[in-house]
Structure formats: structure tokens, C-alpha cells
Amino acid sequence: MSEFSIILADEEATMALGKHFASLVPGGLVMYLHGDLGAGKTTFARAFLGAIGVGERIKSPTYSLVEGYEVDGRLAFHLDLYRIADPGELEWLGLDSLAEPGAIVLVEWPERGTGALPAADIVLDLRRDGTGRVATWHAFGDRGRRAIEALVTTQRGD
16 A cells, blocks of 8 residues: 555644554654644654654754654654755755664655655655644655555554
8 A cells, every 4th residue: 555544633633643653663764744834744743753762852843954863773853844945955964864774754844855855755744624634644665665554554453
């Protein structure tokens, strides 16, 4: 399965989804987070990072552009590229570590970093739907497909 949608009733459901999905990702993963302002990208990322074991305060990288963490010997990164006008602006950030096979990389506004980012294993589109949200997952490559299949299995209770 390469695409899957979930209806999220509220912010708490978005956080629960982030925590749950983190439990399904055993190794590295590159995830692009799409959605309008306020759609839940940062909420999802914070819940995910907390669930994989980031013990410190998880700051929004809106102004720093990237926040890095080390969790049990592996790297995790949260990027917010909203303020980037051109992908060339990312050169000075030293993003080489994002390509490490075991790294977890969550990128908000990835379209602003086209060509400077590792390819996505998963793209998560979040959009508002009334008072809730709809989360649509798109998988790319084996890592992405395995993660989506695990998510589908747990959501259906298989």
C-alpha cells in the first residue's frame, strides 16, 4: 500500500498518531510534512520525537530552521523550512548528517528545500477538515512502504 488516509478528530488525535507512528519506525526514516499553517505538522513532529525518546524540550525549528537530537546513539532532525526562499540558503546549515542511513528526518515545508534534502520515504499531508484534520500518508521506497503497511495493520486492528 502506498497511500493511506486517517481522520483525526482534534489536536490530541494528531499527537496520538505521531506517538503511535513513532513506535512503528524501527530505523531511519525521512518524512516530509505538508500542510497549511496550523494543519498540525509541528504537533505531529513533537509527538513523534517525544515518543522516540527525545528527552529534552522539543522546540519548533521555525527560526533555527533545524533542531537536532541524539536518541540512543542515532540522530533525529526536525526541520522547518517555511522561512527559506531558495534551497541554496540551506548550504550553510551542514545538512550532510540528514543522509545517514539510521537518521530520522522530519521536514516541514520540504518544497522549499527541493534538491537540498534527502529523498522522502514518506510524505504526510495534513489538512483541516471541519474541527479536525485528515492525514494522508504516501510511501516511497521499501522503508516507506513497510512503515505504511505497519500503520494500516495497526489502524485496522489486524
